[in-house]
Amino acid sequence: MLKIGYAHYEALRAHGEETYPHECCGVLLGIASTDGNHVRELVRAGNTRTDSLHNRYNIAPEELVAIQRKARKLGFDIVGFYHSHPDHPAMWSSTDFAEAHWTGCSYVITSVEKGTAKVTNSFLLTGTGEEDKKFADEPVEIEMKESETAMQQRGTA
Amino acid sequence: MNIHIPTPLRAYTGGEPTVSVPGSTVGDALEQLTGAYPALRQHLYTGDGKLRSFVNIYLNDDDIRYLPAKDATPAKESDELTIIPSIAGGD
Numbered sequence: 001m002l003k004i005g006y007a008h009y010e011a012l013r014a015h016g017e018e019t020y021p022h023e024c025c026g027v028l029l030g031i032a033s034t035d036g037n038h039v040r041e042l043v044r045a046g047n048t049r050t051d052s053l054h055n056r057y058n059i060a061p062e063e064l065v066a067i068q069r070k071a072r073k074l075g076f077d078i079v080g081f082y083h084s085h086p087d088h089p090a091m092w093s094s095t096d097f098a099e100a101h102w103t104g105c106s107y108v109i110t111s112v113e114k115g116t117a118k119v120t121n122s123f124l125l126t127g128t129g130e131e132d133k134k135f136a137d138e139p140v141e142i143e144m145k146e147s148e149t150a151m152q153q154r155g156t157a
Numbered sequence: 158m159n160i161h162i163p164t165p166l167r168a169y170t171g172g173e174p175t176v177s178v179p180g181s182t183v184g185d186a187l188e189q190l191t192g193a194y195p196a197l198r199q200h201l202y203t204g205d206g207k208l209r210s211f212v213n214i215y216l217n218d219d220d221i222r223y224l225p226a227k228d229a230t231p232a233k234e235s236d237e238l239t240i241i242p243s244i245a246g247g248d
Contacts, residue, residue: 023247032164049247056247061213061220064241068161077164077174081244088248096246101211103165107246128168129200130209 001036002080002106002122004028006144006152008042013110013117015044016084020115022053027064028080028106029071036141037079037106037124043067056095057083080106080122087112090119092135100125103133108140160190160238169197183221184228186238187214201240215239 008028015024029041045063049056059081071078081102085093090111092100100107103125110120122140127133144152160176170176171194178193180186191198201212208214214221216230217237224230232238 025244027244049245052247056245058243058245061215061241061243062218064213064244065215065218065239068163068239068241072161072174079164083246085248093246093248095248099211099243099245101165101242102163102244104168105164125165 001139001141002039002108002124003036003141003143004039006142006148008039009120009140009142011042012082012108013120015082016086016110016112016117017115019047019084020112021086023047023049023055023057023084023086025057025059025081025083027059027067027078028082028108029067029074029076030079032077032079032104036138039079040076041071041074042082043070054086055088078102078105080108082108082110084110084112084117087114090121092123097133097135100133100135101130103127103129106138107135158186158232158234158236158238160186161240163240163242165242166197166200166240169200170194180232182228183214183216183224183230183232183238186232187228211243213241213243215241 027043028039030039045059047057090109111118122138123135124138178189
């Protein structure tokens with residue numbers, strides 16, 4: 001289970017719209033517990049794949065080191081990552097799987113169709129390492145504050 | 158010096174996010190780490206002892222692959238090593 005606040009959920013989807021038609025990427029900081037990965041902070045990252053920005057992403061390791069340092073200062077861990085699939089389904093690809101190495105972490109993918117964020121899915125990388133890793137569909141629980149619930153109800157009324 | 162362990166590898170350090178080891182070089186420190194936590198070795202190195210391609214190790218802000226002396230680089234007690242697997246993908 002991935003538990004994420006409404007504001008963070010919307011922010012990662014908005015990031016995919018901003019970078020369209022290129023892929024966006026970022027890191028989820030929070031707390032991993034027995035009932036799932038709880039997101040407490042979202043960190044946008046740069047995509048270094050300038051050769052193929054529309055269908056590849058890579059976060060520079062030096063940026064990850066800085067993000068991990070920030071997480072430690074906040075008392076959080078890296079609990080997941082997010083990226084967008086411009087004009088492509090919100091499903092993990094063979095590239096996503098081959099390049100996934102953070103077992104226990106959530107990999108969130110948002111499909112962005114013609115500039116608008118559509119479906120957001122999360123996949124938990126399970127296993128003990130490269131030999132037995134697998135992506136498992138992971139339910140997403142969006143945590144809403146009262147003010148956000150009221151805002152959404154007004155928006156849909 | 159302190160070695161920071163990424164979340165997926167903490168299963169092999171007894172859950173410890175940071176491990177403190179002695180060592181006068183980066184290589185010494187990593188040997189101490191894998192000596193204390195042998196199960197970690199296969200997740201960091203290939204069968205022939207090379208660092209796995211997706212594993213990055215930083216001495217403070219420098220990737221050890223690009224340091225002139227690589228893992229023979231001298232390290233001080235106050236230095237920090239960070240193990241950070243790569244993040245990439247795409248559709």
